Amino acid sequence: MNLQQEIRARQGEIVKTLSELIRIPSVRGEPTEGCPYGAHSAEALRWVLELCVGMGFRTKNLGNRVGYAEFGEGEELVGILIHLDVVPVGGVWERDPFSGDVADGRVYGRGAEDDKGPGVAALYCAKTLMDLGVEPKRRVRLIFGTNEETSMDDMDYYVEREGVPDYAFAPDGLYPIINCEKGMAKIAFAREGGSPGAVVAFEGGTAVNIVPESARAILDGSRIDAAAVAQAARSYQGAAALEAETGADGRLTVTARGRAAHAAYAPDGVNAIGALALFLREQLKEQAGPLVSFLAACFGMQTDGAAARVRCEDEVSGPLTLNVGLAQAGETGQSAHIDIRYPVSRTAQELADTLAPLAARWGFSTAVTHDMPPLLVPEDSRIVRELSAVYEQVTGRPAFCRPRGVGTYCRKMAGRAVTFGAHLEDTPHTNYHEPNEFIEIENLMGHAEICIEAIYRLATMPAV
Ligand SMILES: [Zn+2]
Incomplete structure (x- = not known):
């Protein structure tokens, strides 16, 4: 047969x-x-x-x-x-x-x-x-x-x-x-209230499990050298592309375009939220505000969690991958959501416990919103x-x-x-x-x- x-x-x-x-x-x-x-x-x-x-x-x-x-x-x-x-x-x-x-x-x-x-x-x-x-x-x-x-x-x-x-x-x-x-975990960071600093609004991503293709920030032109920031955005050379547009109200909008990918394959993408946060921190310095500062310091465009101190791997699972999928700042609050694919030797709570004191430095709370154990x-x-x-x-x-x-x-x-x-x-x-x-x-x-x-x-x- x-x-x-x-x-x-x-x-x-x-x-x-x-x-x-x-x-x-x-x-x-x-x-x-x-x-x-x-x-x-x-x-x-x-x-x-x-x-x-x-x-x-x-x-x-x-x-x-x-x-x-x-x-x-x-x-x-x-x-x-x-x-x-x-x-x-x-x-x-x-x-x-x-x-x-x-x-x-x-x-x-x-x-x-x-x-x-x-x-x-x-x-x-x-x-x-x-x-x-x-x-x-x-x-x-x-x-x-x-x-x-x-x-x-x-x-x-x-x-x-x-x-x-x-x-x-x-x-x-x-x-x-x-x-x-x-393991697949989603972790949320949140902070109440408007943003001190020049970032009036920040918006990026469509879903936490997708590497964000675009992100946008609106900046208060009276607190920064808007012309210089716009020029820096236009001459920016990086994995993402940046655009800057000055509005009639003196506000400057900076948009980052990256490349989408599934969060499980985050290294294949280009994270627009991370690119924008890094650019703004560099340009705005102490005017960058808590969300941008937190994102730039702890994640940037990294997908291995190194700066956030959660990088790890084991022999059977390979390395952890991390994706900042959503970020938002406005008048009433600021938040970011990350997707972490973690090795079998870790738990979502351990990762959250490592991230929480870091996030707290910028005034953000940390919560595991979803977890599928490995x-x-x-x-x-x-x-x-x-x-x-x-x-x-x-x-x-x-x-x-x-x-x-x-x-x-x-x-x-x-x-x-x-x-x-x-x-x-x-x-x-x-x-x-x-x-x-x-x-x-x-x-x-x-x-x-x-x-x-x-x-x-x-x-x-x-x-x-
Ligand atoms: Zn299937």
Whole structure:
């Protein structure tokens, strides 16, 4: 029985199903009656479960939040963790993001790579094993969530009702294996009252988990040499670009433009808030005010947390990354929000405790507003050993574990799940979370070849 040949024979069905599923625009929407994440997310779930019923799986829909399709018998359970929701479209697309177009050996559309393509492939892998009459030693369950991209509370809901699988993987990242997900914390700094100094207003960033592309400050021209500051901005040479504009009221507006990136990959971006704060501190000196002074002294454009004294790394997780995602100052208050992806050997509270006395020097309070603790599944755990063997058998490449700064459903699975695929090593970026997302059909099928072997192995391996 050659499972790779068997799944290859289903390529046409996989592509067709994926294309149809992309046409359901399952971005999180306003809750409606019975649809906590909006009508489209619920529609995607019902559509997939209906397909699964037709394929012969037992299915269950848990409150239009999460559902599953299952085959086989046994006490133990193998879980394949898939999400059917997608991030919003954003930006300029060359094709309708929900067309599901098939062209040039690719399937195009939001969700093609993240995570509908890998999910549909996994579904057909399970279906193929069922059709081949494979008798699993434990149940095989495809678990479809619909709120992964926002908060993952769909999987909390699932785990409360169904518990965690004995062995699980999420085809929602990269091969070979991601066994470590850094902790993810959001920390807020706040100070009440208007800004003493020349900075009348400061505004930067769109979301804490995005490196801010732009930031803007309005300066009181009567307290500074506005012409000199404007000239310095125009001749500024740095990673960001600066512009200055003098208003009729004598106020000077300085704008910084950087480059956006996901906070998990903060070193790839150029932080406009940091660039602007550094420039203003240099120019305004004691007129810079508390927000600019704090941002410039503790963060600047650093992404490793060195100046804020939180730089750290460990062998399994790699280094901490830090992003100042939002900053704001006005008449009534000043605030900044940072996103930290921290190694498994640290806690969010430890980091906040280090930052608090620094922030207090400029009059800011410190609070952890969100924390997702890190995940580490040991390399000698059975799930990692079995999936490593599968990977080496199918691809002929060495398997290895690596860390990542983003979260998947694996975090919700009590250390029993790792990310396994679906993106193949040494293949091009597929624009997931960006405009013009696509998946190469050849790479999708490459994933399917590994995935079918993984399900087979986990389903049929002897019990311990
Ligand atoms: Zn995903």
